[in-house]
Amino acid sequence: AQKVTQAQTEISVVEKEDVTLDCVYETRDTTYYLFWYKQPPSGELVFLIRRNSFDEQNEISGRYSWNFQKSTSSFNFTITASQVVDSAVYFCALSEARRGNEKLTFGTGTRLTIIP
Amino acid sequence: KAGVTQTPRYLIKTRGQQVTLSCSPISGHRSVSWYQQTPGQGLQFLFEYFSETQRNKGNFPGRFSGRQFSNSRSEMNVSTLELGDSALYLCASSPEGSGPTGEQFFGPGTRLTVL
Numbered sequence: 001a002q003k004v005t006q007a008q009t010e011i012s013v014v015e016k017e018d019v020t021l022d023c024v025y026e027t028r029d030t031t032y033y034l035f036w037y038k039q040p041p042s043g044e045l046v047f048l049i050r051r052n053s054f055d056e057q058n059e060i061s062g063r064y065s066w067n068f069q070k071s072t073s074s075f076n077f078t079i080t081a082s083q084v085v086d087s088a089v090y091f092c093a094l095s096e097a098r099r100g101n102e103k104l105t106f107g108t109g110t111r112l113t114i115i116p
Numbered sequence: 117k118a119g120v121t122q123t124p125r126y127l128i129k130t131r132g133q134q135v136t137l138s139c140s141p142i143s144g145h146r147s148v149s150w151y152q153q154t155p156g157q158g159l160q161f162l163f164e165y166f167s168e169t170q171r172n173k174g175n176f177p178g179r180f181s182g183r184q185f186s187n188s189r190s191e192m193n194v195s196t197l198e199l200g201d202s203a204l205y206l207c208a209s210s211p212e213g214s215g216p217t218g219e220q221f222f223g224p225g226t227r228l229t230v231l
Contacts, residue, residue, distance in 0.1 A: 033217050033218075037222075042224075043204070043224055043225055044222050044223065044224050044225070045206065045208070045220075045222040046222070047219045047220060047221070050218065050219055091159060093159075095216045095217045097217055100171070100172060101172070102164070102171070102172045102215055102216045102217050103161040103164070103172050103173075103174055103216055104149070104151075104161050104216040104220075105161065106158060106159035106160075107158075108158050109158065109159075
């Protein structure tokens with residue numbers, strides 16, 4: 001069975017600080033996909049990134065960066081120079097690629113508050 | 117392009133009743149997935165439909181069912197409602213083929229309260 005753990009329930013940082021959100025996953029499959037989604041106060045989940053299990057290259061998109069390490073089963077998310085608009089709940093998720101088992105399993109989320 | 121729309125946005129029912137929720141995906145998207153979000157259980161996958169067929173299913177009892185129409189619109193039904201079914205029900209659509217393994221676009225959700 002697949003599992004995603006986000007040990008940080010809530011994080012608060014002062015604006016312009018960097019912050020890293022941790023994600024650890026478990027799966028028996030060799031082919032899988034990892035995601036990060038953002039849920040702002042409005043409630044709609046917003047896709048941030050998708051990474052397949054064969055691509056361990058780190059990715060940077062503006063102030064956002066992701067560090068994928070298969071050796072530690074982690075897919076961490078860093079926000080550089082945080083802004084108030086980054087305040088949201090962030091979910092890490094995993095989907096296996098076997099046909100019929102393509103279900104997205106979410107972590108419990110990390111509530112990030114950026115203090116102005 | 118219009119986003120994913122869900123109706124109704126809010127719903128109040130009583131135990132034992134049944135409810136139908138509707139989801140219209142983004143134009144051109146043929147995969148629709150449903151999720152339940154509760155404070156206790158978090159976000160959980162219900163099922164995914166593609167081309168009017170259920171392609172993937174989560175671990176929910178048979179009281180939870182769904183269907184998809186030829187225009188890709190989807191409905192989910194919950195029969196014999198229980199208090200624990202109170203939740204935010206989210207619908208997500210994705211471009212052809214990807215489903216839960218690809219980028220999904222979520223709707224605003226339907227907030228169901230069971231009294």
